[in-house]
Amino acid sequence: MAMDLQEIARHIDEHQQQGREMDKVTLSYPSLKVEDAYKIQRICMEEAASRGDSLIGWKMGLTSAAKQKMVGVEEPIYGRLTSSMEMNSSVLSMEGLIHPKVEPELAFILKKDLKGENIRPRDVWMATDCVLPAIEVIDSRYRNFSFTLEDVVADNASSTKFLLGDQAFSPYEKAWDKMGVSILKNGEVQHEGVGSDVLGHPVRSVAELVNMLHKEDLGLKAGMVVLTGGFTEAVNVEEGDEILVDYEGLGTLSMSLS
Ligand code: 0L1
Ligand code: MG
DSSP, X not given: OOOOHHHHHHHHHHHHHHTOOBOOHHHHOTTOOHHHHHHHHHHHHHHHHHTTOOEEEEEEESOSHHHHHHHTOOSOEEEEEEGGGBOSSSEEOOTTOSSOEEEEEEEEEXXXXXXXXXXXXXXXXXHEXXXXXXXXXXXXXXXXXXXXXXXXXXXXXXXXEEEEOSOOBOTTSSOTTTOEEEEEETTEEEEEEEGGGTTTSHHHHHHHXXXXXXXXXXXXXXXXXXXXXXXXXXXXXXXXXXXXEEETTTEEEEEEEO
């Protein structure tokens, strides 16, 4: 089948908007390249912008060995975060969701633009305003959460919603790589992780994102949110579930599914 990236993007965007499952794009287009998949992501963002949504940040996905093993894709990827994905309460409605999962993460909020090809952790610290506890909700549009690298990139790295904690912390508050995190569902611990599970240190995830974006001549803008990636495997959720993430020494963040 001839490959029309606009047409593929329209198809994916429709499924994202309606919360409907779809077949893997690579079944119809086996020659789809990762670069094409990122172009599809960009076109979907243009569609979102035409509906009044705006780009407010980026997420890194598959930044821990636990997550890579879970989905069988062995490299980090990025996705776009829009204003409509940010939750303004801790209640998540299941309406419009397919098979959501949640992940404990950290968000970095930038105070300066950051763009370049050899970005190191210290460049990230100089550009970071604060760090926030976060929970990401992912919901792959592909049946059974099953995809290739190209598919998942085209589906905006399964981005769906995210919740940020109210309390911001100084980037120097603690050694983020040493911070333990546990995620509980209905009072039972599901997984435990530590900051170093995220590419050695969550700051490295931001540096890697900037280096990856540079290949598309893109960068981060002051005020943007960056989700650095799950500390642990993602947890399946359904209506009625209560999620609590305990960030060692920093408190907790909760989410209720309704
Ligand atoms: O945020 C993530 O790590 C998810 C990236 C996409 C893979 C998935 O849907 O689990
Ligand atoms: Mg994530």
